[in-house]
Amino acid sequence: MSTEPPINRRKQQARRRFLRTAALTVGVTGISLLGFLPTTGNSRARLRPPGALDEHDFYAACIKCGQCVQVCPVKAIELADISDGFGLGVPYIDARAQACDFSCDGLQCVLACPTGALTHEINYPHETRMGFARLAWPGKCLAVRGQGFQGQVRGPEFEGLLRFDEVDRWNPIPVRDQPFDLELCDLCVRLCPIEIRLAQCAEGKPPSNDANQCPPAHAITLQPMNGGGVGMVPVVEAGCVGCGVCEMVCPTEPPAIVIDIDRTADTL
């Protein structure tokens, strides 16, 4: 006769299953919480589409469906990957590759958003505030150096799109198809969607004949340098919405002008 108490197989199996189940619960919860690491690292400040709520609310409200991606005429919007943590599937704009040029006029991404993550409270490009442009490398800026610009913006390989009203009112075209010959480079001002609208409004031809499309303030202007000289300096004004077109079209590498994503612009 054995002195060992008999093993209750059924009980043993039940206990093992309970332990396995507890491990599964902890495991799945733990893995899901790992998403906090890339999320709160704050190393990935992203330029968001027009109307995006403040970052935390934006993560909460976005249902990660990509309808904003689908309606954008210049395909400026991309969805973030798993390396963005809880930002997985949340839309962003890589302005240097393809900025938002508002060629849809009607903020279609905002209209497409089913959850209000892109707030429906705005109707016009000038009402958005995605970020704020900043002349990060004044020494590189062609205008500051008094230099002109000839040829294709960003070269023949660049695939970025922009709408040129005088070429095609409705369809954006590759920027490389529209070469420039400028005595003094003013691409960031000349191609700024807000400045284009201001010029159209000054001529009495606002987009869609809607006076509400007229921005209330300049976004970027070229001004004489302090102390004179041949160069001019691009100055970012209060009307800048941070669409990123200036960063996209800037011919220097790295771009002399970039978009800051933090909301320092609000304190301007």
Add this chain to the structure above:
Amino acid sequence: MTHFGESLMQLLGRAPKRPDKAAITPAAQKIHLYKRGQKVDMEAIRAEHAAHDSRKWLRRRWATLLAVNLLFVLSFQLDIQLLEGALTASRFLGFHMADLNAALQVMLAFKHVVINLLIGTVTVLILWIVLGGRSFCSWVCPYHLIAEWGEKLHLALAARGLARDYSFHRGVRTVLYVIFGVLALATGYTVFEWISPTGILSRALIYGPGLALAWVVALLAFEVFVSRRAWCRYVCPIGLTYGLVGLVSPLRVSYRLENCQHEGECRKVCLVPHVLDPVIKGRARDVMVPIGADCTRCGACIDACPTGSLRYEFRGL
């Protein structure tokens, strides 16, 4: 216990209860008594079954699942705008649709519901009440299809002793459901969406693949080598959300006791075999028993049944 109560408790994770003798209708008792002494000739059953088409619902289901996901892909690729968005939220011919679980996570995290989201959620709620709740899982979810292929591999490997099948308590899905809900509410992040293979796969199909697919591969590897169909069975809150919808759906599988041979082919192919508890000899409460809400209405049991004892049913028709 009522069918509804039993269905709900099984959905939340409780094991099926053997019905008291008093709860079994006299007609069913008579059949149980008659069958008690019957011997089952498995060879004869298999031979009979092999004689007719046993992949009817599998074909229809895979075709539907591929068609829905393809419609998403083509709508964007060809810019035909029939079904815009992804499985988490979309517009079908302009009408808002929102996945119930994704919408729930957003509502808990954001604590604010815009009218478009409400319209989309109610539309989809009505749709899946009519179509059977968890039928979303087996007829639409892209991960389900991949997991089915993984399951075939798992079974082949397990037969050679190369894969294990550890089981878990099914109540873990309910626990995780509450955890994901509380996390969304407390942190303001839709935490579950970070690990949802349904959302990841749907977006990968439509917008192109990304690193997130590595997570889907890891899940699949777990299912192939460690635990059969573990994600759908034990974890996925989407399944539980649609299961709750299925509680009140008129579209379901129903079981007819009379001709059943109780050989159990249906339970072998079922993702959620606990719902087929009534097919076990002596368990059916009536001559006709509706299958519970956790059933994904995939039709695998209907395809597998040699006697036609399992059928789709639309209550009221």
